[in-house]
Amino acid sequence: MKIAESIKKLSTESAFKVFQRSVELEKSGKKIIHLSLGQPDFATPSNIVEAAKKALDSGYHGYTPSNGLIQLRNAVSKDALRRYNVDVDPENILIVPGGKPIIFFSILIFGDKNSEIIYPDPGFPIYKSVIDYTGAKSVPLILDEQDNFEINVDKMISLFNDKTRLIIINNPNNPTGAFMKKEKMDKIAEALEKFPNIAILSDEIYSRLIFDNQEMPSMLQYPNLKDRLIVLDGWSKTFCMTGWRLGWGIWPKSIISFANKLAVNDHSCANAVSQIAGIEALKGDQEEVKKILKEFEERRNLIFEKLNSFKNVECFKPGGAFYAFPNISKSNMTGDEFATEALETYGVALVSGSSFGNSAKNFVRFSFANSKDNILKAMEILSKMVN
Numbered sequence: 001m002k003i004a005e006s007i008k009k010l011s012t013e014s015a016f017k018v019f020q021r022s023v024e025l026e027k028s029g030k031k032i033i034h035l036s037l038g039q040p041d042f043a044t045p046s047n048i049v050e051a052a053k054k055a056l057d058s059g060y061h062g063y064t065p066s067n068g069l070i071q072l073r074n075a076v077s078k079d080a081l082r083r084y085n086v087d088v089d090p091e092n093i094l095i096v097p098g099g100k101p102i103i104f105f106s107i108l109i110f111g112d113k114n115s116e117i118i119y120p121d122p123g124f125p126i127y128k129s130v131i132d133y134t135g136a137k138s139v140p141l142i143l144d145e146q147d148n149f150e151i152n153v154d155k156m157i158s159l160f161n162d163k164t165r166l167i168i169i170n171n172p173n174n175p176t177g178a179f180m181k182k183e184k185m186d187k188i189a190e191a192l193e194k195f196p197n198i199a200i201l202s203d204e205i206y207s208r209l210i211f212d213n214q215e216m217p218s219m220l221q222y223p224n225l226k227d228r229l230i231v232l233d234g235w236s237k238t239f240c241m242t243g244w245r246l247g248w249g250i251w252p253k254s255i256i257s258f259a260n261k262l263a264v265n266d267h268s269c270a271n272a273v274s275q276i277a278g279i280e281a282l283k284g285d286q287e288e289v290k291k292i293l294k295e296f297e298e299r300r301n302l303i304f305e306k307l308n309s310f311k312n313v314e315c316f317k318p319g320g321a322f323y324a325f326p327n328i329s330k331s332n333m334t335g336d337e338f339a340t341e342a343l344e345t346y347g348v349a350l351v352s353g354s355s356f357g358n359s360a361k362n363f364v365r366f367s368f369a370n371s372k373d374n375i376l377k378a379m380e381i382l383s384k385m386v387n
């Protein structure tokens with residue numbers, strides 16, 4: 001067999017590899033504390049589960065329109081109005097199985113051999129993987145620890161040239177947990193306004209996991225960018241629905257038809273039952289979401305304090321998502337060595353920074369999607385390794 005060259009350029013998400021290895025170790029009798037996967041450890045709120053059960057009983061067994069049920073797209077549109085005071089035409093919304101297809105489709109639409117796409121480094125590994133797959137040049141925008149892992153606007157502008165087609169922004173950021181407030185987003189948006197040929201993918205999948213009562217500034221709130229802005233959001237993280245595979249993209253009018261075609265070619269439509277559940281998630285009671293956020297914030301405080309109490313670890317304070325991303329260079333281990341030692345010797349699963357880009361080799365990512373008790377236990381165990 002001769003396979004296509006392009007497919008060899010796809011890479012993967014190491015968090016899943018770490019998870020697999022953890023499960024193997026568990027099977028062989030080792031106790032593991034899981035701080036690797038980016039998946040809330042809570043069950044999906046019961047009102048959402050009930051809505052799904054009802055959907056099954058009332059016959060939602062077939063295909064839906066490829067871009068998603070209109071009731072769901074209306075609910076997403078209302079959500080944008082409620083949270084960001086922005087009008088979104090439901091025809092510009094595409095419902096997909098998880099947030100990931102929005103990344104895939106955006107990059108497929110803009111990436112080809114003579115183009116460049118800018119992505120955050122450290123960042124979600126799927127961005128670079130798919131850019132490389134398309135043959136476009138993947139251009140890292142380094143997020144520096146000294147800038148609190150926020151975008152440095154001058155650095156961003158210095159990467160722009162005639163070949164730049166798309167820039168990917170992720171706020172709050174995976175893996176750093178960095179959260180850029182409105183003042184920062186204003187500056188980024190103002191700079192982007194001067195480059196009208198560059199499209200923007202704003203990955204806002206953690207938009208409702210923001211700490212310290214801060215408000216999420218969505219890229220949707222900058223009308224001058226509207227015609228070349230794609231916004232990714234979804235149910236996975238906010239509503240603990242990673243396995244339901246449901247996400248959305250808000251697209252400019254000029255390219256939504258390509259995204260819709262990709263959907264038809266790829267998966268026909270998102271799961272019908274999940275879509276009904278997605279309506280309940282957006283329109284139903286939000287108390288559970290508030291409780292979950294509070295719990296994540298308490299965990300953030302705990303892990304931040306514990307990590308910084310270690311002699312050889314320094315961690316900046318995450319403002320959103322559920323990740324802590326400490327610098328471990330003083331431990332005299334690389335992130336890879338640190339993560340391997342933590343898992344194989346101490347039974348704590350976490351992910352090396354190198355999985356998120358070349359700039360992050362001296363970091364590791366802790367996902368605090370695990371109980372405070374388990375986080376405390378993991379910190380106690382790791383103190384033997386790093387002190």
Ligand code: PLP
Pocket residue numbers: 038097098099100101124170173174203205234235236237242246247
């Ligand atoms: N974007 C970022 C930054 C993520 O961290 C993730 C998941 O970890 C996704 C997108 C994809 O989310 P989903 O599970 O909804 O496909």
